[in-house]
Amino acid sequence: MNMAxxxxxxxxxxxxxxxxxxxxxxxxxxxxxxxxxxxxxxxxSLIKDLPNGTFYMAEEVNNSFPLSRIDKPLLKExxxxxxxxxxxxxxxxxxxxxxDQQQSIAFVxxxxxxxxxxxxxxxxxxxxxxxxxxxxxxxxxxxSQFAGTWGVKRFVDQKKxxxxxxxxxxxxxxxxxxxxxxxxxxxxxxxxxSQEYAGLHSFSKNxxxxxxxxxxxxxxxxxxxxxxxIVISGMLFAIFFYMMNVQKIDMYGILKAIGVKTSTLFQMxxxxxxVITCIALAISVMCSQLFAVLAPEGMPFHLTxxxxxxxxxxxxxxxxxxxxxxxxxxxxxxxxxxxxQGGK
Amino acid sequence: MGLLVLEDxxxxxxxxxxxxxxxxxxxxxxxxxxxxxxxxxxxxxxSTLLTIAAGLQSTSEGVVQFNGExxxxxxxxxxxxxxxxxxxFVFQFAHLVPFLTVEEQLLVxxxxxxxxxxxxxxxxxxxxxxxxxxxxxxxxxxPSVLSGGEKQRVAIARAIIHEPKVLFADEPTAxxxxxxxKEVMALIHDLTKRLNISTLMVTHDEEMLVYTDRFIRMMDGxxx
Ligand SMILES: Nc1ncnc2c1ncn2[C@@H]1O[C@H](COP(=O)(O)OP(=O)(O)O)[C@@H](O)[C@H]1O
Ligand SMILES: [Mg+2]
Numbered sequence: 001m002n003m004a005x006x007x008x009x010x011x012x013x014x015x016x017x018x019x020x021x022x023x024x025x026x027x028x029x030x031x032x033x034x035x036x037x038x039x040x041x042x043x044x045s046l047i048k049d050l051p052n053g054t055f056y057m058a059e060e061v062n063n064s065f066p067l068s069r070i071d072k073p074l075l076k077e078x079x080x081x082x083x084x085x086x087x088x089x090x091x092x093x094x095x096x097x098x099x100d101q102q103q104s105i106a107f108v109x110x111x112x113x114x115x116x117x118x119x120x121x122x123x124x125x126x127x128x129x130x131x132x133x134x135x136x137x138x139x140x141x142x143x144s145q146f147a148g149t150w151g152v153k154r155f156v157d158q159k160k161x162x163x164x165x166x167x168x169x170x171x172x173x174x175x176x177x178x179x180x181x182x183x184x185x186x187x188x189x190x191x192x193x194s195q196e197y198a199g200l201h202s203f204s205k206n207x208x209x210x211x212x213x214x215x216x217x218x219x220x221x222x223x224x225x226x227x228x229x230i231v232i233s234g235m236l237f238a239i240f241f242y243m244m245n246v247q248k249i250d251m252y253g254i255l256k257a258i259g260v261k262t263s264t265l266f267q268m269x270x271x272x273x274x275v276i277t278c279i280a281l282a283i284s285v286m287c288s289q290l291f292a293v294l295a296p297e298g299m300p301f302h303l304t305x306x307x308x309x310x311x312x313x314x315x316x317x318x319x320x321x322x323x324x325x326x327x328x329x330x331x332x333x334x335x336x337x338x339x340x341q342g343g344k
Numbered sequence: 345m346g347l348l349v350l351e352d353x354x355x356x357x358x359x360x361x362x363x364x365x366x367x368x369x370x371x372x373x374x375x376x377x378x379x380x381x382x383x384x385x386x387x388x389x390x391s392t393l394l395t396i397a398a399g400l401q402s403t404s405e406g407v408v409q410f411n412g413e414x415x416x417x418x419x420x421x422x423x424x425x426x427x428x429x430x431x432x433f434v435f436q437f438a439h440l441v442p443f444l445t446v447e448e449q450l451l452v453x454x455x456x457x458x459x460x461x462x463x464x465x466x467x468x469x470x471x472x473x474x475x476x477x478x479x480x481x482x483x484x485x486x487p488s489v490l491s492g493g494e495k496q497r498v499a500i501a502r503a504i505i506h507e508p509k510v511l512f513a514d515e516p517t518a519x520x521x522x523x524x525x526k527e528v529m530a531l532i533h534d535l536t537k538r539l540n541i542s543t544l545m546v547t548h549d550e551e552m553l554v555y556t557d558r559f560i561r562m563m564d565g566x567x568x
Binding site: 003 | 425427431433435439441452457486502503
């Protein structure tokens with residue numbers, strides 16, 4: 001006899017309210033998590049999409065890579081030891097398209113490497129988001145610091161830095177704009193690079209991402225909201241079952257007196273919690289996927305099923321903990337108490 | 345020798361510094377097919393005695409034996425099993441599960457007692473008992489729509505559906521009017537005979553003694 005389900009059916013409204021709250025809280029969590037993920041892509045997909053490896057910047061710049069300069073002799077030393085190493089620079093800037101519209105972009109120039117798009121002088125490769133600004137292959141682009149023009153060679157997917165589309169240019173053109181041919185950063189792909197170089201500070205990919213000021217600020221605050229929502233949902237379960245249980249203390253006492261196991265009462269509560277949570281989460285997962293499809297163009301939203309799945313599992317675990325904590329009072333109920341209260 | 349035997353049972357409660365002996369050496373024996381009533385003034389220890397006999401609390405001294413086995417020597421889980429399969433309980437209030445129908449209340453009890461029957465057989469058993477207590481037509485009703493007397497009849501049915509050996513009833517008619525009380529008492533008496541149960545009942549209403557086979561009067565924790 002499934003008492004848990006019978007109670008849900010008899011008290012539809014109560015459980016429906018709980019389910020709706022869980023649905024709303026989890027949907028909000030999924031959306032914010034999708035937003036956090038989307039923003040992180042938008043802010044640093046250029047870096048995030050690199051393989052695992054080690055980043056190096058000059059030690060004296062205090063983790064602020066735009067000021068970093070990797071000396072030529074040192075770079076030579078590194079590339080002799082690690083031929084796969086790549087030196088690169090990122091500079092925020094502007095380009096003007098054929099109708100003289102100004103677009104904010106991130107110039108990226110790199111030494112010869114398959115990890116960065118290679119272009120010849122006078123050529124430029126752009127992030128695909130610029131196609132929405134009416135820029136086409138073959139268009140001629142200019143920059144106020146640059147005497148020549150760039151012909152748009154092609155577009156690439158999802159290459160963003162600091163919320164701006166990336167523009168790959170040649171080392172020669174980079175030097176023409178910024179009057180330097182020393183690069184800011186060196187990247188050595190590979191999981192087990194732990195080498196240190198005098199005068200350089202090394203970062204893992206994650207540490208490097210964290211050193212980008214806006215990146216960690218964005219991610220920390222959004223992730224904090226996600227965790228708050230998860231904790232809130234756990235507390236909701238605790239409070240809900242606490243109130244339900246308080247109303248049923250007499251009944252539990254009687255059930256214990258007639259021989260019902262305490263574990264049966266717990267199972268009843270867990271079953272209800274799981275039924276409500278799973279239904280609410282299933283609907284909210286579907287809605288979040290729908291939202292991913294319907295999200296307005298340009299809204300940085302990126303939510304994979306696997307990250308929703310992970311969050312959903314966390315919701316279930318937290319819900320179980322919440323329900324169990326408030327269920328501990330069931331354990332303490334003495335059958336006698338209920339009978340004697342009834343007798344008075 | 346009865347099925348349930350109490351020998352020189354004593355119970356002392358400690359209220360801070362104060363020690364109070366509530367039961368002062370009670371011996372009694374319950375016989376199958378008999379309703380034994382416990383009467384006496386409020387506070388004389390009737391409920392305490394009943395709950396001790398039912399294994400819901402322990403004795404301070406003395407023994408409670410069911411079928412020759414000492415309850416205080418059993419593990420809590422064994423006592424629970426005993427209560428679930430061999431004992432039935434009726435209290436002043438019916439304490440039915442609010443979200444179960446009359447039929448489901450009884451089916452749950454069969455599950456609790458781990459009654460080995462197929463679902464259809466369980467339903468048939470429930471049906472027959474409900475017919476017997478004249479509640480067949482209320483099978484699918486929820487407790488909230490039953491009258492006080494009807495609820496108590498369902499509680500009695502729940503207490504005996506699993507064919508217990510002993511029925512414990514603590515003032516089962518205290519919340520009912522006189523007419524309903526008599527009906528409920530007659531029902532308990534009738535079922536005790538029919539199913540050969542040993543019934544121990546607390547009542548403060550001496551009018552009800554006509555429905556019992558013998559009565560034990562208590563005063564200040566002693567039988568008088
Ligand atoms: N758990 C307990 N702790 C302390 N005193 C108790 C406890 N249970 C019962 N008593 C006391 O024992 C006495 C007898 O109670 P009870 O058995 O309920 O009497 P009756 O059912 O005859 O009215 C009362 O004075 C009551 O206050
Ligand atoms: Mg009493």
